[in-house]
Amino acid sequence: MASVAQVLQPVEADLEVLLGNLRDLIGAGHPILQAAAEHLFQAGGKKLRPALVLMLARAVAPGDPMDPRQRRLAEITEMIHTASLVHDDLVDEASTRRGVATVHHLFDPRMAVLAGDFLFAQASWHLANLGSLEVVRLLSRVIMDLAEGEVRQGLHRYDSGQTLEDYLEKSYRKTASLMANSARAVGVLAGLPEPRLESLYRFGRQLGMVFQVVDDCLDFTASDQQLGKPAASDLRAGYLTAPAIFALEEDPGLAERVERRFADPGDLDAALHIVRQGSGLERTHALAHGFAREAEAALTWLPPGQEKAALLGLPEVVLRRLN
Template sequence: MYTNILFPIYEELLHLDKNLKKMIGAKNPILYAAAEHLFDAGGKRIRPAIVLLVAKATNKYKIISHEQHRLAEITEIIHTASLVHDDVIDECSTRRGVNTVHKTFNTKIAVLAGDFLFAQSSWYLANLNNLEVVKTISKVITDFAEGEVRQGNNNFNYKISIDDYIEKSFYKTASLIAASCKGAAMLNNCNENVQNQFYLYGKHLGLAFQIIDDILDLVGSNISLGKPAGSDLKNGHLTSPIIFALEENEYLYNLITREFKNKEDTESAIEIIHKTKALYKAQDLAEEHIQAALNALNNQYPCEACNTLKLLSSYITNRIY
Protein backbone atom coordinates (compact mmCIF):
# COMPACT_ATOMS: atom_id res chain seq x y z
CA MET A 1 0.00 0.00 0.00
CA TYR A 2 2.75 2.45 1.05
CA THR A 3 4.70 2.00 -2.22
CA ASN A 4 1.52 2.61 -4.23
CA ILE A 5 0.86 5.90 -2.41
CA LEU A 6 4.33 7.17 -3.32
CA PHE A 7 4.13 6.18 -6.98
CA PRO A 8 4.11 9.88 -8.11
CA ILE A 9 7.67 10.28 -6.72
CA TYR A 10 8.91 6.72 -7.30
CA GLU A 11 11.79 7.78 -9.57
CA GLU A 12 12.85 10.55 -7.19
CA LEU A 13 13.02 8.10 -4.27
CA LEU A 14 15.15 5.67 -6.31
CA HIS A 15 17.51 8.55 -7.07
CA LEU A 16 17.58 9.43 -3.36
CA ASP A 17 18.60 5.88 -2.38
CA LYS A 18 21.53 5.98 -4.82
CA ASN A 19 22.63 9.39 -3.57
CA LEU A 20 22.58 8.65 0.16
CA LYS A 21 25.64 6.38 0.06
CA LYS A 22 27.54 8.81 -2.18
CA MET A 23 26.84 11.61 0.26
CA ILE A 24 28.20 9.87 3.36
CA GLY A 25 31.56 9.30 1.61
CA ALA A 26 33.64 8.81 4.77
CA LYS A 27 37.37 8.39 4.23
CA ASN A 28 37.49 6.06 7.23
CA PRO A 29 36.29 2.61 6.06
CA ILE A 30 34.80 1.70 9.46
CA LEU A 31 32.75 4.90 9.62
CA TYR A 32 31.60 4.36 6.05
CA ALA A 33 30.66 0.74 6.76
CA ALA A 34 28.71 1.76 9.88
CA ALA A 35 26.72 4.42 8.01
CA GLU A 36 26.21 2.24 4.93
CA HIS A 37 24.93 -0.56 7.17
CA LEU A 38 21.90 1.57 8.10
CA PHE A 39 21.14 2.76 4.58
CA ASP A 40 21.34 -0.84 3.33
CA ALA A 41 18.69 -1.77 5.90
CA GLY A 42 16.31 0.48 3.99
CA GLY A 43 13.48 2.08 5.90
CA LYS A 44 10.33 3.61 4.50
CA ARG A 45 11.91 6.98 3.58
CA ILE A 46 8.73 8.72 4.76
CA ARG A 47 10.54 11.94 5.71
CA PRO A 48 12.29 12.57 2.38
CA ALA A 49 9.12 11.53 0.55
CA ILE A 50 7.19 14.26 2.38
CA VAL A 51 9.88 16.84 1.48
CA LEU A 52 9.69 15.88 -2.21
CA LEU A 53 5.88 16.05 -2.19
CA VAL A 54 5.81 19.48 -0.51
CA ALA A 55 8.39 20.64 -3.07
CA LYS A 56 6.09 19.55 -5.91
CA ALA A 57 2.91 20.87 -4.30
CA THR A 58 4.37 24.37 -3.83
CA ASN A 59 5.89 24.67 -7.30
CA LYS A 60 3.83 26.19 -10.10
CA TYR A 61 5.25 23.73 -12.65
CA LYS A 62 5.37 20.77 -10.20
CA ILE A 63 9.17 20.60 -10.55
CA ILE A 64 11.52 19.58 -7.75
CA SER A 65 14.73 21.62 -7.70
CA HIS A 66 18.24 20.25 -7.06
CA GLU A 67 18.23 22.01 -3.65
CA GLN A 68 14.95 20.34 -2.68
CA HIS A 69 16.29 16.92 -3.69
CA ARG A 70 19.30 17.68 -1.51
CA LEU A 71 17.06 18.77 1.39
CA ALA A 72 15.20 15.44 1.16
CA GLU A 73 18.54 13.61 1.37
CA ILE A 74 19.72 15.77 4.29
CA THR A 75 16.45 15.01 6.11
CA GLU A 76 17.01 11.26 5.80
CA ILE A 77 20.64 11.55 6.94
CA ILE A 78 19.62 13.57 10.02
CA HIS A 79 16.90 11.01 10.81
CA THR A 80 19.34 8.12 10.39
CA ALA A 81 21.91 9.81 12.66
CA SER A 82 19.27 10.18 15.36
CA LEU A 83 18.39 6.47 15.09
CA VAL A 84 22.03 5.45 15.62
CA HIS A 85 22.19 7.49 18.84
CA ASP A 86 18.71 6.35 19.97
CA ASP A 87 19.72 2.71 19.61
CA VAL A 88 22.83 3.25 21.73
CA ILE A 89 20.85 5.02 24.48
CA ASP A 90 18.03 2.44 24.45
CA GLU A 91 20.42 -0.51 23.99
CA CYS A 92 18.37 -1.84 21.04
CA SER A 93 19.94 -4.82 19.31
CA THR A 94 17.98 -4.67 16.03
CA ARG A 95 16.70 -1.90 13.76
CA ARG A 96 14.89 -2.32 10.42
CA GLY A 97 15.36 -6.07 10.71
CA VAL A 98 19.17 -6.01 11.00
CA ASN A 99 21.61 -5.64 13.89
CA THR A 100 22.05 -2.07 15.09
CA VAL A 101 25.34 -0.25 14.42
CA HIS A 102 26.58 -0.62 18.02
CA LYS A 103 25.70 -4.33 17.98
CA THR A 104 27.50 -4.89 14.65
CA PHE A 105 30.53 -2.75 15.50
CA ASN A 106 30.64 -1.32 19.05
CA THR A 107 29.17 1.57 21.04
CA LYS A 108 32.11 3.89 20.37
CA ILE A 109 31.85 3.41 16.59
CA ALA A 110 28.06 3.87 16.73
CA VAL A 111 28.35 7.20 18.59
CA LEU A 112 31.03 8.38 16.15
CA ALA A 113 28.97 7.22 13.16
CA GLY A 114 25.95 9.17 14.44
CA ASP A 115 28.10 12.27 15.03
CA PHE A 116 29.61 11.88 11.58
CA LEU A 117 26.19 11.69 9.91
CA PHE A 118 25.05 14.81 11.78
CA ALA A 119 28.24 16.59 10.65
CA GLN A 120 27.74 15.50 7.02
CA SER A 121 24.13 16.69 7.05
CA SER A 122 25.26 20.08 8.42
CA TRP A 123 27.88 20.43 5.68
CA TYR A 124 25.36 19.68 2.92
CA LEU A 125 22.85 21.98 4.60
CA ALA A 126 25.34 24.86 4.56
CA ASN A 127 25.92 24.19 0.85
CA LEU A 128 22.27 24.91 0.07
CA ASN A 129 23.31 28.58 0.39
CA ASN A 130 20.02 29.55 1.98
CA LEU A 131 20.50 30.99 5.46
CA GLU A 132 16.81 30.77 6.43
CA VAL A 133 16.63 27.09 5.52
CA VAL A 134 19.90 26.45 7.40
CA LYS A 135 18.46 28.13 10.52
CA THR A 136 15.21 26.17 10.27
CA ILE A 137 16.77 22.72 9.79
CA SER A 138 19.77 23.11 12.10
CA LYS A 139 17.44 23.79 15.05
CA VAL A 140 16.15 20.23 14.61
CA ILE A 141 19.49 18.79 15.77
CA THR A 142 19.25 20.74 19.05
CA ASP A 143 15.61 19.60 19.34
CA PHE A 144 16.72 15.95 19.14
CA ALA A 145 19.06 16.47 22.09
CA GLU A 146 16.34 18.31 24.03
CA GLY A 147 13.87 15.47 23.38
CA GLU A 148 16.38 12.80 24.39
CA VAL A 149 17.19 14.60 27.67
CA ARG A 150 13.49 15.08 28.46
CA GLN A 151 12.82 11.42 27.76
CA GLY A 152 15.76 10.35 29.94
CA ASN A 153 14.66 12.59 32.81
CA ASN A 154 11.17 11.07 32.72
CA ASN A 155 12.10 7.39 32.56
CA PHE A 156 9.73 5.41 34.81
CA ASN A 157 8.12 8.69 35.91
CA TYR A 158 4.42 7.78 36.30
CA LYS A 159 3.59 11.47 36.94
CA ILE A 160 4.34 12.42 33.32
CA SER A 161 1.38 14.17 31.66
CA ILE A 162 0.07 13.89 28.11
CA ASP A 163 1.30 17.46 27.51
CA ASP A 164 4.83 16.46 28.60
CA TYR A 165 4.64 13.44 26.29
CA ILE A 166 3.48 15.54 23.30
CA GLU A 167 6.23 18.09 23.90
CA LYS A 168 8.89 15.36 24.05
CA SER A 169 7.42 13.75 20.91
CA PHE A 170 7.66 17.07 19.10
CA TYR A 171 11.36 17.38 19.88
CA LYS A 172 12.18 13.75 19.06
CA THR A 173 10.02 13.18 15.96
CA ALA A 174 7.79 16.00 14.74
CA SER A 175 10.41 18.78 14.70
CA LEU A 176 12.35 17.25 11.78
CA ILE A 177 9.23 16.61 9.66
CA ALA A 178 7.82 20.09 10.39
CA ALA A 179 11.10 21.90 9.66
CA SER A 180 11.83 19.97 6.46
CA CYS A 181 8.29 20.66 5.15
CA LYS A 182 8.83 24.37 5.83
CA GLY A 183 12.31 24.20 4.25
CA ALA A 184 10.91 22.68 1.03
CA ALA A 185 8.36 25.53 0.80
CA MET A 186 11.08 28.11 1.57
CA LEU A 187 13.18 26.83 -1.34
CA ASN A 188 10.23 27.60 -3.64
CA ASN A 189 10.15 31.17 -2.25
CA CYS A 190 6.66 30.64 -0.81
CA ASN A 191 5.31 33.35 1.45
CA GLU A 192 5.46 32.97 5.23
CA ASN A 193 1.82 31.91 5.51
CA VAL A 194 2.35 28.98 3.11
CA GLN A 195 5.61 28.02 4.87
CA ASN A 196 3.80 27.95 8.22
CA GLN A 197 0.92 25.88 6.82
CA PHE A 198 3.32 23.18 5.71
CA TYR A 199 5.21 23.46 8.99
CA LEU A 200 1.95 22.72 10.84
CA TYR A 201 1.17 19.86 8.46
CA GLY A 202 4.58 18.30 9.23
CA LYS A 203 4.31 18.95 12.96
CA HIS A 204 0.91 17.27 13.39
CA LEU A 205 1.77 14.45 11.00
CA GLY A 206 4.97 13.82 12.99
CA LEU A 207 3.09 13.77 16.29
CA ALA A 208 0.51 11.32 14.89
CA PHE A 209 3.34 9.16 13.53
CA GLN A 210 4.98 9.01 16.98
CA ILE A 211 1.72 8.19 18.77
CA ILE A 212 1.02 5.33 16.33
CA ASP A 213 4.61 4.08 16.80
CA ASP A 214 4.01 4.03 20.54
CA ILE A 215 0.78 2.06 20.08
CA LEU A 216 2.62 -0.40 17.82
CA ASP A 217 5.27 -0.86 20.50
CA LEU A 218 2.53 -2.51 22.55
CA VAL A 219 0.53 -4.31 19.84
CA GLY A 220 2.85 -4.62 16.82
CA SER A 221 5.42 -7.12 15.65
CA ASN A 222 9.17 -6.61 15.30
CA ILE A 223 8.62 -6.45 11.52
CA SER A 224 6.16 -3.55 11.61
CA LEU A 225 8.21 -1.67 14.22
CA GLY A 226 11.73 -2.22 12.91
CA LYS A 227 12.82 -2.84 16.52
CA PRO A 228 11.82 -5.33 19.27
CA ALA A 229 8.20 -4.93 20.49
CA GLY A 230 7.79 -3.65 24.05
CA SER A 231 11.23 -2.02 24.05
CA ASP A 232 9.89 1.44 25.00
CA LEU A 233 8.14 0.02 28.02
CA LYS A 234 11.23 -1.94 29.17
CA ASN A 235 13.33 1.22 28.85
CA GLY A 236 10.90 3.19 31.00
CA HIS A 237 9.60 5.44 28.20
CA LEU A 238 6.05 6.14 29.34
CA THR A 239 4.10 6.80 26.15
CA SER A 240 0.49 7.90 25.60
CA PRO A 241 -1.13 4.41 25.88
CA ILE A 242 0.66 3.88 29.22
CA ILE A 243 -0.29 7.35 30.50
CA PHE A 244 -3.95 6.69 29.59
CA ALA A 245 -3.84 3.19 31.13
CA LEU A 246 -2.50 4.61 34.41
CA GLU A 247 -5.75 6.60 34.74
CA GLU A 248 -7.71 3.32 34.75
CA ASN A 249 -5.53 0.76 36.51
CA GLU A 250 -3.49 1.60 39.60
CA TYR A 251 -1.55 -1.69 39.60
CA LEU A 252 0.52 -0.29 36.74
CA TYR A 253 2.06 2.15 39.26
CA ASN A 254 3.62 -0.79 41.12
CA LEU A 255 5.18 -2.24 37.97
CA ILE A 256 6.57 1.13 36.88
CA THR A 257 7.86 1.99 40.38
CA ARG A 258 9.89 -1.24 40.48
CA GLU A 259 11.02 -0.55 36.88
CA PHE A 260 9.71 -3.90 35.55
CA LYS A 261 12.40 -5.73 37.53
CA ASN A 262 10.56 -9.07 37.62
CA LYS A 263 10.70 -11.27 34.55
CA GLU A 264 6.94 -11.15 33.88
CA ASP A 265 6.43 -7.43 34.68
CA THR A 266 6.59 -6.15 31.10
CA GLU A 267 4.10 -8.78 29.88
CA SER A 268 1.80 -8.00 32.82
CA ALA A 269 1.91 -4.29 31.99
CA ILE A 270 1.06 -4.93 28.32
CA GLU A 271 -1.81 -7.19 29.38
CA ILE A 272 -3.20 -4.48 31.70
CA ILE A 273 -2.92 -1.82 28.96
CA HIS A 274 -4.87 -4.06 26.56
CA LYS A 275 -7.68 -4.43 29.10
CA THR A 276 -8.14 -0.66 29.43
CA LYS A 277 -9.36 1.89 26.87
CA ALA A 278 -5.83 3.30 26.64
CA LEU A 279 -5.06 2.07 23.11
CA TYR A 280 -8.33 3.53 21.79
CA LYS A 281 -7.65 6.85 23.53
CA ALA A 282 -4.13 6.97 22.08
CA GLN A 283 -5.56 6.20 18.65
CA ASP A 284 -8.07 9.05 19.04
CA LEU A 285 -5.20 11.37 19.96
CA ALA A 286 -3.34 10.35 16.79
CA GLU A 287 -6.49 10.95 14.72
CA GLU A 288 -6.81 14.46 16.20
CA HIS A 289 -3.29 15.29 15.00
CA ILE A 290 -3.97 13.77 11.56
CA GLN A 291 -7.04 15.99 11.29
CA ALA A 292 -4.98 19.03 12.29
CA ALA A 293 -2.41 18.10 9.61
CA LEU A 294 -5.14 17.87 6.95
CA ASN A 295 -6.65 21.18 8.11
CA ALA A 296 -3.25 22.83 7.65
CA LEU A 297 -3.30 21.82 3.96
CA ASN A 298 -6.68 23.55 3.76
CA ASN A 299 -7.49 22.30 0.22
CA GLN A 300 -5.47 25.16 -1.26
CA TYR A 301 -3.25 22.94 -3.35
CA PRO A 302 -5.42 20.79 -5.64
CA CYS A 303 -2.68 18.65 -7.22
CA GLU A 304 -1.45 15.06 -7.25
CA ALA A 305 1.40 15.80 -4.80
CA CYS A 306 -1.00 17.32 -2.27
CA ASN A 307 -3.42 14.42 -2.63
CA THR A 308 -0.49 12.10 -1.90
CA LEU A 309 0.31 14.09 1.27
CA LYS A 310 -3.30 13.48 2.36
CA LEU A 311 -3.07 9.76 1.55
CA LEU A 312 0.12 9.56 3.62
CA SER A 313 -1.89 10.82 6.59
CA SER A 314 -4.31 7.89 6.20
CA TYR A 315 -1.41 5.44 5.79
CA ILE A 316 0.11 6.57 9.10
CA THR A 317 -3.03 5.78 11.13
CA ASN A 318 -3.73 2.60 9.16
CA ARG A 319 -0.40 1.07 10.25
CA ILE A 320 -2.23 -0.24 13.33
CA TYR A 321 -4.52 -2.51 11.32
Protein backbone atom coordinates in the same frame (compact mmCIF):
# COMPACT_ATOMS: atom_id res chain seq x y z
CA MET B 1 -5.21 -1.06 1.12
CA ALA B 2 -2.45 1.33 -0.02
CA SER B 3 0.89 1.23 1.77
CA VAL B 4 3.05 4.25 2.58
CA ALA B 5 5.37 3.19 -0.28
CA GLN B 6 2.44 3.17 -2.74
CA VAL B 7 1.29 6.61 -1.62
CA LEU B 8 4.84 7.91 -2.14
CA GLN B 9 4.98 6.45 -5.66
CA PRO B 10 4.92 9.91 -7.36
CA VAL B 11 8.46 10.55 -6.03
CA GLU B 12 9.78 7.00 -6.42
CA ALA B 13 12.25 8.05 -9.15
CA ASP B 14 13.33 11.05 -7.06
CA LEU B 15 14.05 8.72 -4.12
CA GLU B 16 16.25 6.52 -6.31
CA VAL B 17 18.29 9.60 -7.28
CA LEU B 18 18.43 10.57 -3.59
CA LEU B 19 19.89 7.22 -2.49
CA GLY B 20 22.59 7.44 -5.15
CA ASN B 21 23.42 11.00 -4.12
CA LEU B 22 23.61 10.07 -0.44
CA ARG B 23 26.29 7.50 -1.18
CA ASP B 24 28.27 10.11 -3.13
CA LEU B 25 27.84 12.77 -0.45
CA ILE B 26 29.17 10.55 2.32
CA GLY B 27 32.28 10.21 0.20
CA ALA B 28 35.32 8.01 0.28
CA GLY B 29 38.29 8.46 2.61
CA HIS B 30 36.57 7.16 5.76
CA PRO B 31 36.14 3.43 4.99
CA ILE B 32 34.58 2.39 8.33
CA LEU B 33 32.27 5.40 8.53
CA GLN B 34 31.33 4.92 4.90
CA ALA B 35 30.61 1.22 5.54
CA ALA B 36 28.45 2.13 8.54
CA ALA B 37 26.51 4.75 6.57
CA GLU B 38 26.09 2.42 3.58
CA HIS B 39 24.72 -0.22 5.93
CA LEU B 40 22.18 2.25 7.27
CA PHE B 41 20.98 3.49 3.92
CA GLN B 42 20.56 -0.09 2.71
CA ALA B 43 18.64 -1.11 5.83
CA GLY B 44 15.25 -0.60 4.25
CA GLY B 45 12.63 1.67 5.71
CA LYS B 46 10.17 3.85 3.88
CA LYS B 47 12.44 6.92 3.47
CA LEU B 48 9.35 8.85 4.51
CA ARG B 49 11.10 12.03 5.58
CA PRO B 50 13.01 12.75 2.35
CA ALA B 51 9.98 11.56 0.34
CA LEU B 52 7.87 14.12 2.18
CA VAL B 53 10.31 16.90 1.26
CA LEU B 54 10.37 15.80 -2.39
CA MET B 55 6.58 15.48 -2.57
CA LEU B 56 6.01 18.90 -1.02
CA ALA B 57 8.62 20.42 -3.36
CA ARG B 58 6.76 19.02 -6.38
CA ALA B 59 3.40 20.11 -4.95
CA VAL B 60 4.39 23.76 -4.34
CA ALA B 61 6.41 24.12 -7.57
CA PRO B 62 5.06 21.66 -10.17
CA GLY B 63 7.08 20.73 -13.24
CA ASP B 64 10.67 19.80 -14.02
CA PRO B 65 13.42 20.26 -13.28
CA MET B 66 13.04 20.30 -9.50
CA ASP B 67 15.08 22.96 -7.71
CA PRO B 68 18.37 21.17 -6.85
CA ARG B 69 18.29 22.83 -3.42
CA GLN B 70 15.08 20.94 -2.66
CA ARG B 71 16.79 17.66 -3.59
CA ARG B 72 19.70 18.55 -1.32
CA LEU B 73 17.26 19.43 1.48
CA ALA B 74 15.71 15.96 1.16
CA GLU B 75 19.18 14.38 1.38
CA ILE B 76 20.06 16.46 4.46
CA THR B 77 16.77 15.41 6.06
CA GLU B 78 17.60 11.74 5.61
CA MET B 79 21.15 12.25 6.94
CA ILE B 80 19.82 13.89 10.10
CA HIS B 81 17.19 11.18 10.58
CA THR B 82 19.70 8.37 10.04
CA ALA B 83 22.24 9.95 12.41
CA SER B 84 19.57 10.16 15.11
CA LEU B 85 18.70 6.47 14.64
CA VAL B 86 22.33 5.43 15.13
CA HIS B 87 22.47 7.25 18.46
CA ASP B 88 18.95 6.13 19.52
CA ASP B 89 19.82 2.48 18.90
CA LEU B 90 22.99 2.85 20.94
CA VAL B 91 21.17 4.50 23.86
CA ASP B 92 18.40 1.88 23.72
CA GLU B 93 20.94 -0.97 23.37
CA ALA B 94 18.94 -2.29 20.40
CA SER B 95 20.63 -5.06 18.43
CA THR B 96 18.38 -4.76 15.35
CA ARG B 97 16.28 -2.18 13.55
CA ARG B 98 13.77 -3.33 10.91
CA GLY B 99 15.38 -6.76 11.26
CA VAL B 100 18.84 -5.46 10.30
CA ALA B 101 21.79 -5.35 12.71
CA THR B 102 22.32 -1.89 14.23
CA VAL B 103 25.62 -0.06 13.64
CA HIS B 104 26.90 -0.50 17.21
CA HIS B 105 26.03 -4.21 17.05
CA LEU B 106 27.70 -4.71 13.66
CA PHE B 107 30.77 -2.58 14.33
CA ASP B 108 31.09 -1.37 17.95
CA PRO B 109 29.56 1.34 20.20
CA ARG B 110 32.46 3.76 19.72
CA MET B 111 32.14 3.51 15.94
CA ALA B 112 28.38 4.02 16.17
CA VAL B 113 28.86 7.29 18.07
CA LEU B 114 31.39 8.44 15.46
CA ALA B 115 29.18 7.37 12.54
CA GLY B 116 26.24 9.31 13.98
CA ASP B 117 28.42 12.36 14.60
CA PHE B 118 29.86 12.06 11.09
CA LEU B 119 26.39 12.08 9.54
CA PHE B 120 25.28 15.07 11.65
CA ALA B 121 28.45 16.92 10.61
CA GLN B 122 27.90 16.07 6.93
CA ALA B 123 24.31 17.26 7.17
CA SER B 124 25.43 20.54 8.76
CA TRP B 125 28.05 21.13 6.08
CA HIS B 126 25.62 20.60 3.21
CA LEU B 127 22.99 22.65 5.04
CA ALA B 128 25.35 25.63 5.26
CA ASN B 129 26.00 25.33 1.53
CA LEU B 130 22.30 25.65 0.65
CA GLY B 131 22.68 29.41 0.93
CA SER B 132 19.57 30.03 3.07
CA LEU B 133 20.14 31.22 6.62
CA GLU B 134 16.46 30.58 7.45
CA VAL B 135 16.73 26.92 6.38
CA VAL B 136 19.94 26.59 8.42
CA ARG B 137 18.01 27.89 11.44
CA LEU B 138 15.13 25.47 10.89
CA LEU B 139 17.23 22.32 10.49
CA SER B 140 19.66 23.29 13.27
CA ARG B 141 16.63 23.54 15.55
CA VAL B 142 15.76 19.97 14.55
CA ILE B 143 19.18 18.66 15.61
CA MET B 144 18.77 20.44 18.97
CA ASP B 145 15.26 19.00 19.37
CA LEU B 146 16.44 15.45 18.63
CA ALA B 147 19.12 15.66 21.31
CA GLU B 148 16.81 17.30 23.86
CA GLY B 149 14.05 14.77 23.16
CA GLU B 150 16.44 11.89 23.80
CA VAL B 151 17.71 13.51 27.03
CA ARG B 152 14.15 14.13 28.27
CA GLN B 153 13.19 10.56 27.52
CA GLY B 154 16.19 9.27 29.45
CA LEU B 155 15.55 11.52 32.45
CA HIS B 156 11.92 10.38 32.76
CA ARG B 157 12.40 6.61 32.61
CA TYR B 158 10.08 4.82 35.06
CA ASP B 159 8.57 8.19 36.05
CA SER B 160 4.87 7.53 36.70
CA GLY B 161 4.25 11.25 37.24
CA GLN B 162 4.58 12.11 33.55
CA THR B 163 1.65 13.91 31.95
CA LEU B 164 0.23 13.60 28.47
CA GLU B 165 1.70 17.07 27.76
CA ASP B 166 5.18 15.78 28.72
CA TYR B 167 4.72 12.86 26.32
CA LEU B 168 3.53 15.08 23.45
CA GLU B 169 6.43 17.51 23.94
CA LYS B 170 8.97 14.66 23.90
CA SER B 171 7.26 13.13 20.84
CA TYR B 172 7.42 16.45 19.00
CA ARG B 173 11.13 16.80 19.64
CA LYS B 174 12.04 13.19 18.82
CA THR B 175 9.81 12.65 15.78
CA ALA B 176 7.69 15.56 14.58
CA SER B 177 10.24 18.39 14.64
CA LEU B 178 12.18 17.00 11.66
CA MET B 179 9.02 16.62 9.54
CA ALA B 180 7.64 19.99 10.62
CA ASN B 181 10.76 22.06 10.08
CA SER B 182 11.85 20.34 6.85
CA ALA B 183 8.32 20.88 5.45
CA ARG B 184 8.55 24.58 6.32
CA ALA B 185 12.05 24.67 4.75
CA VAL B 186 10.56 23.46 1.45
CA GLY B 187 8.32 26.52 1.47
CA VAL B 188 11.21 28.83 2.36
CA LEU B 189 13.25 27.57 -0.62
CA ALA B 190 10.16 27.97 -2.84
CA GLY B 191 9.69 31.59 -1.69
CA LEU B 192 6.22 31.06 -0.19
CA PRO B 193 4.60 33.68 2.09
CA GLU B 194 4.46 33.24 5.89
CA PRO B 195 0.88 31.83 6.13
CA ARG B 196 1.83 29.06 3.66
CA LEU B 197 5.07 28.35 5.55
CA GLU B 198 3.08 27.97 8.77
CA SER B 199 0.63 25.56 7.13
CA LEU B 200 3.50 23.42 5.78
CA TYR B 201 5.03 23.36 9.25
CA ARG B 202 1.69 22.35 10.75
CA PHE B 203 1.21 19.55 8.22
CA GLY B 204 4.66 18.12 8.98
CA ARG B 205 4.18 18.50 12.72
CA GLN B 206 0.79 16.79 12.89
CA LEU B 207 1.85 14.02 10.47
CA GLY B 208 4.91 13.38 12.65
CA MET B 209 2.70 13.18 15.73
CA VAL B 210 0.40 10.68 13.96
CA PHE B 211 3.41 8.53 13.17
CA GLN B 212 4.71 8.58 16.74
CA VAL B 213 1.35 7.97 18.40
CA VAL B 214 0.55 5.08 16.03
CA ASP B 215 3.98 3.55 16.71
CA ASP B 216 3.34 3.81 20.44
CA CYS B 217 -0.01 2.03 20.04
CA LEU B 218 1.54 -0.73 17.97
CA ASP B 219 4.17 -1.31 20.65
CA PHE B 220 1.34 -2.80 22.74
CA THR B 221 -0.66 -4.52 19.98
CA ALA B 222 1.71 -5.75 17.24
CA SER B 223 3.99 -8.79 17.20
CA ASP B 224 7.78 -8.76 17.38
CA GLN B 225 7.90 -9.61 13.66
CA GLN B 226 5.63 -6.72 12.68
CA LEU B 227 7.60 -4.24 14.75
CA GLY B 228 11.09 -5.46 13.86
CA LYS B 229 11.88 -5.29 17.59
CA PRO B 230 10.50 -6.91 20.77
CA ALA B 231 6.89 -5.91 21.48
CA ALA B 232 6.25 -3.71 24.56
CA SER B 233 9.94 -2.77 24.51
CA ASP B 234 9.17 0.86 25.48
CA LEU B 235 7.30 -0.06 28.65
CA ARG B 236 9.88 -2.68 29.55
CA ALA B 237 12.60 0.01 29.27
CA GLY B 238 10.59 2.45 31.39
CA TYR B 239 9.52 4.77 28.56
CA LEU B 240 5.90 5.71 29.24
CA THR B 241 3.96 6.48 26.07
CA ALA B 242 0.34 7.59 25.61
CA PRO B 243 -1.33 4.18 26.22
CA ALA B 244 0.57 3.76 29.50
CA ILE B 245 -0.06 7.36 30.60
CA PHE B 246 -3.81 6.92 30.01
CA ALA B 247 -3.68 3.59 31.87
CA LEU B 248 -1.99 5.25 34.85
CA GLU B 249 -4.98 7.61 35.11
CA GLU B 250 -7.36 4.64 35.28
CA ASP B 251 -5.37 2.31 37.53
CA PRO B 252 -3.19 3.98 40.19
CA GLY B 253 -1.78 0.53 41.07
CA LEU B 254 0.18 0.61 37.83
CA ALA B 255 2.31 3.47 39.20
CA GLU B 256 3.79 1.26 41.92
CA ARG B 257 4.91 -1.36 39.39
CA VAL B 258 6.45 1.32 37.17
CA GLU B 259 8.26 3.05 40.05
CA ARG B 260 9.84 -0.22 41.20
CA ARG B 261 10.93 -0.80 37.58
CA PHE B 262 8.87 -4.02 37.24
CA ALA B 263 11.27 -5.68 39.68
CA ASP B 264 8.75 -8.06 41.26
CA PRO B 265 7.75 -11.29 39.47
CA GLY B 266 4.78 -10.75 37.16
CA ASP B 267 5.02 -6.92 37.30
CA LEU B 268 5.56 -6.40 33.58
CA ASP B 269 2.86 -8.88 32.52
CA ALA B 270 0.40 -7.27 34.93
CA ALA B 271 1.29 -3.81 33.60
CA LEU B 272 0.76 -4.93 30.01
CA HIS B 273 -2.60 -6.43 30.96
CA ILE B 274 -3.68 -3.14 32.59
CA VAL B 275 -2.72 -1.13 29.50
CA ARG B 276 -4.35 -3.55 27.05
CA GLN B 277 -7.59 -4.01 28.99
CA GLY B 278 -8.32 -0.37 29.83
CA SER B 279 -9.40 2.44 27.51
CA GLY B 280 -5.83 3.71 27.01
CA LEU B 281 -5.37 2.21 23.55
CA GLU B 282 -8.76 3.48 22.41
CA ARG B 283 -7.93 6.98 23.68
CA THR B 284 -4.55 6.83 21.95
CA HIS B 285 -6.30 5.88 18.69
CA ALA B 286 -8.51 8.96 19.08
CA LEU B 287 -5.43 11.11 19.65
CA ALA B 288 -3.84 9.83 16.43
CA HIS B 289 -7.06 10.42 14.46
CA GLY B 290 -7.20 14.02 15.72
CA PHE B 291 -3.64 14.71 14.57
CA ALA B 292 -4.39 13.13 11.17
CA ARG B 293 -7.42 15.35 10.57
CA GLU B 294 -5.38 18.44 11.51
CA ALA B 295 -2.60 17.41 9.12
CA GLU B 296 -5.06 17.04 6.24
CA ALA B 297 -6.68 20.40 6.98
CA ALA B 298 -3.30 22.17 6.75
CA LEU B 299 -2.86 21.46 3.01
CA THR B 300 -6.28 22.32 1.55
CA TRP B 301 -4.72 25.32 -0.29
CA LEU B 302 -2.37 23.20 -2.46
CA PRO B 303 -3.23 23.09 -6.18
CA PRO B 304 -4.91 19.84 -7.31
CA GLY B 305 -2.60 17.08 -8.53
CA GLN B 306 -1.20 13.66 -7.73
CA GLU B 307 1.23 15.16 -5.20
CA LYS B 308 -1.58 16.84 -3.25
CA ALA B 309 -3.65 13.64 -3.35
CA ALA B 310 -0.68 11.62 -2.08
CA LEU B 311 0.12 14.09 0.71
CA LEU B 312 -3.50 14.20 1.87
CA GLY B 313 -3.58 10.38 1.78
CA LEU B 314 -0.52 9.96 4.00
CA PRO B 315 -2.15 10.53 7.42
CA GLU B 316 -4.90 8.02 6.57
CA VAL B 317 -2.37 5.41 5.44
CA VAL B 318 -0.46 5.80 8.70
CA LEU B 319 -3.68 5.42 10.70
CA ARG B 320 -4.54 2.20 8.85
CA ARG B 321 -1.53 0.54 10.50
CA LEU B 322 -3.74 0.42 13.60
CA ASN B 323 -6.31 -1.85 11.91
